Amino acid sequence: DTGVSQNPRHKITKRGQNVTFRCDPISEHNRLYWYRQTLGQGPEFLTYFQNEAQLEKSRLLSDRFSAERPKGSFSTLEIQRTEQGDSAMYLCASRPRQGKRYEQYFGPGTRLTVT
């Protein structure tokens, strides 16, 4: 089983530019989560999908953020008109379809730096 993968691993962008990140979950995992982690803090929930349906969005997810999971496999997170406060590590996690075990497995993250 390959793990959760995220691309790119690092992104440096200028304020005002749009960026898009991709997450490929573990095969057959039906739930996919996005979290954001700033320096010295634990990850904070942004949004999650069950298959292609986006079921919950955090208040942290402003109108400039949009996430999609069009075919229920990989997901993208887009940030429009980036601001310096968007600089953070963006983490993706996935969870297996079966059973009552709610363990989430994380990818390596995409570190965004907005200059």
Add this chain to the structure above:
Amino acid sequence: GQQLNQSPQSMFIQEGEDVSMNCTSSSIFNTWLWYKQDPGEGPVLLIALYKAGELTSNGRLTAQFGITRKDSFLNISASIPSDVGIYFCAGQLWDDKLIFGTGTRLQVFP
């Protein structure tokens, strides 16, 4: 956003020593998870706990789900240099998003 309280914030110990850390919440959870994170990487799952009072081991790691469902504990025995990293607890209510702790940074000296 909401973050759980973890203590201690950081620990500096000698190789071979045992380590204890804990996590507390004002809310109850159905699941407690413990993760380890290395710099520049994503969190790696160490232990998952599903029942109040449950004690679960994974090698040198032992974690407990507090009976009030508002806390959890992680112990590492006989620490080694590769135990260095940041340890996060995470609480979960049913099949829901994770609420993470503030982290415990562990340094191990030879």
